[in-house]
Amino acid sequence: MRVLVVGSGGREHAIVDALFRSPSVDKIYCAPGNAGIAAQAECVAIKDTDVEGLKAFAKENAIDLTVVGPEAALAVGIADEFRKEGLKIFGHTKSAARIETSKEFAKELMAKYDIPTAAYKAFDNYDEAVAYVEARPLPAVLKYDGLAAGKGVVIAETMDDAREALRDMLLDDRFGKGRVVVEDYLEGPEFSLMCFVEGENDYPMPVAQDHKRAFDGDKGPNTGGMGAYTSLPFITDEDLEFAMEKVMRPTAKAMVQEGCPLTGVLYGGLMKTADGVKVIEFNARFGDPETEVVLPLIDSDIANVFEAVATGEKPAEIVWSKDVTLGIVLASKGYPGDYAKGFAIRGTENVDGVVFHMGTAVKDGELVTAGGRVLFVVAKGATLADAHRKANEEVAKIECDNLFYRKDIGHKAFK
Ligand code: AMP
Numbered sequence: 001m002r003v004l005v006v007g008s009g010g011r012e013h014a015i016v017d018a019l020f021r022s023p024s025v026d027k028i029y030c031a032p033g034n035a036g037i038a039a040q041a042e043c044v045a046i047k048d049t050d051v052e053g054l055k056a057f058a059k060e061n062a063i064d065l066t067v068v069g070p071e072a073a074l075a076v077g078i079a080d081e082f083r084k085e086g087l088k089i090f091g092h093t094k095s096a097a098r099i100e101t102s103k104e105f106a107k108e109l110m111a112k113y114d115i116p117t118a119a120y121k122a123f124d125n126y127d128e129a130v131a132y133v134e135a136r137p138l139p140a141v142l143k144y145d146g147l148a149a150g151k152g153v154v155i156a157e158t159m160d161d162a163r164e165a166l167r168d169m170l171l172d173d174r175f176g177k178g179r180v181v182v183e184d185y186l187e188g189p190e191f192s193l194m195c196f197v198e199g200e201n202d203y204p205m206p207v208a209q210d211h212k213r214a215f216d217g218d219k220g221p222n223t224g225g226m227g228a229y230t231s232l233p234f235i236t237d238e239d240l241e242f243a244m245e246k247v248m249r250p251t252a253k254a255m256v257q258e259g260c261p262l263t264g265v266l267y268g269g270l271m272k273t274a275d276g277v278k279v280i281e282f283n284a285r286f287g288d289p290e291t292e293v294v295l296p297l298i299d300s301d302i303a304n305v306f307e308a309v310a311t312g313e314k315p316a317e318i319v320w321s322k323d324v325t326l327g328i329v330l331a332s333k334g335y336p337g338d339y340a341k342g343f344a345i346r347g348t349e350n351v352d353g354v355v356f357h358m359g360t361a362v363k364d365g366e367l368v369t370a371g372g373r374v375l376f377v378v379a380k381g382a383t384l385a386d387a388h389r390k391a392n393e394e395v396a397k398i399e400c401d402n403l404f405y406r407k408d409i410g411h412k413a414f415k
């Protein structure tokens with residue numbers, strides 16, 4: 001197979017790496033890719049949302065299968081366009097991707113099909129939103145309805161905070177003209193459950209947990225994710241069964257009934273509350289950085305899984321390693337705020353483990369920082385304690401003047 005992967009981050013590096021291990025793949029292209037991906041795939045300079053450019057490339061290069069990383073590409077209809085041309089693609093249609101791109105669509109779907117989630121209401125009017133928040137217990141969770149690069153969620157502890165956030169989103173149109181979903185605040189440990197989904201069929205991957213805050217002890221601003229690990233001691237087999245039977249499978253079925261079947265990854269951002277597992281959010285794609293800790297554990301040929309989902313067939317049984325992984329993000333100082341780029345990175349070749357590139361470039365023959373999140377070091381072990389120790393030892397081998405990382409990834413599992 002000749003495979004094209006769309007995207008340029010650590011998630012796409014992990015997808016490329018899993019395809020690289022596949023015996024049925026001869027050639028991997030990645031558009032646009034990054035400096036690390038270039039070691040395993042041929043990077044082509046086409047933007048991930050340039051559907052016409054990607055389609056032309058796939059045709060000219062006899063691509064057998066395209067795998068989409070980012071939601072932005074799904075949101076502009078890459079899967080619809082490829083399918084129209086008879087090109088095989090792993091990724092949801094624009095209409096199915098609404099499960100991520102529209103919070104209101106996702107919440108309405110959950111309400112209609114009894115999928116457990118926080119009570120909510122959607123607003124486009126500032127005064128009505130304020131009145132609703134006033135009538136509910138605090139804290140209130142305010143979510144901008146649309147893609148806001150992870151910055152569209154505010155947990156308001158006070159009415160003043162709530163008014164300010166609603167003003168931002170509804171009166172000042174900080175993320176554009178849009179609606180806001182106001183929902184009740186839930187409590188409990190969060191975890192990510194990703195499934196390969198084809199129509200009504202869900203095939204779960206190992207669960208993982210992300211770390212959204214920038215600094216140790218879950219302090220500092222929210223980020224795209226500073227680390228992740230698999231094997232969560234506080235999520236039992238019963239929790240997983242509940243999550244599959246009450247959340248993931250009913251959601252796949254609901255999407256079929258709504259006329260927009262899923263054909264890619266369904267990511268459940270879930271919370272284990274006192275009343276059972278509930279949905280915090282759905283994503284229509286692989287999570288980042290969860291994918292970087294999950295895909296190194298696949299023992300099956302991932303190309304066959306992608307192909308089966310893309311063509312509406314049942315994949316052969318998917319086998320996962322019993323090992324545990326833990327990964328640490330190295331981010332540019334200042335991230336998730338402003339940061340400088342172009343700092344030399346040394347020592348990645350000394351790391352015993354996997355180093356996924358999230359935002360790097362090569363300048364004058366030297367590896368340099370080129371994004372907010374820069375590298376992701378993943379260690380494998382028989383236990384989480386092993387993986388934690390090893391990841392921390394290995395991450396320390398990377399030298400760069402402008403990177404920072406968290407030393408406590410996995411801390412919730414050790415409590
Ligand atoms: P989201 O973009 O919907 O995943 O929200 C980002 C983060 O906000 C989540 O990972 C949670 O930590 C938090 N969050 C979102 N919704 C709720 C909720 N209803 N209750 C408590 N925390 C929430």
Ligand code: GLY
Nearest residue numbers: 210225287288289
């Ligand atoms: N790790 C969270 C996400 O991919 O949205």
